[in-house]
Amino acid sequence: MTQEKIVKVIGYYRDPGFLERIISNFRKLWVDIDWMTARKINDEGLYEVYLSIRNVKNTELAILNLSKTVDIEKVEVLEDGKLVKYYANEKGEISSDENEGNIRIFVPVYSKVTTYSWGEKSGS
Structure with missing residues (x-):
């Protein structure tokens, strides 16, 4: 089984290219994305994007490159992240x-976070 990393990206959605820049950052280094979800945090256009990416030899480089991308404030790697499934009904x-439900919801649960900003590890 391939190991995965759950990554949280905080950035400003100024144009439709925001999500494309995130996705292409991983794809150009051959890092597969298993799933992603996004939500708006505030009215200034700040978004939170969660991704599950494959842990391959280029994963660290892709995360560092993403942290230097335009409109990205920070990238957080949820080191011990796992997904908990919940189900919702009508x-x-x-x-x-x-x-009990027909809609599946995945919630990331974690206790350790490593933060990257502008290509540097800024927190752990």
């Missing part, structure tokens, strides 16, 4: 039982 009730 009424909006959330459960951890697969039979």
Whole structure:
């Protein structure tokens, strides 16, 4: 089984190329993205993007390059990150039982974060 890293990217969505820059940063170094999700944090256009990427030999370089990308504030690697599945039904009730809902929600759970900003490790 291939190891994965869960990465959280904080950046400003100024144009549709924001998500394209994130994705192409990994693809040009042959780092596969298994899934991604994004949400708006505030009215100034700050977005939070979560990605699950394959841990290959170019992964560290791709993360450093991404932290130097235009409109990216910081990149956080959730070192011990794992996903917890929840299920929601039509009424909006959330459960951890697969039979209780028809919408699957993945929530990243972690306790250690390594932060990169402008190509440098700025926190751990």
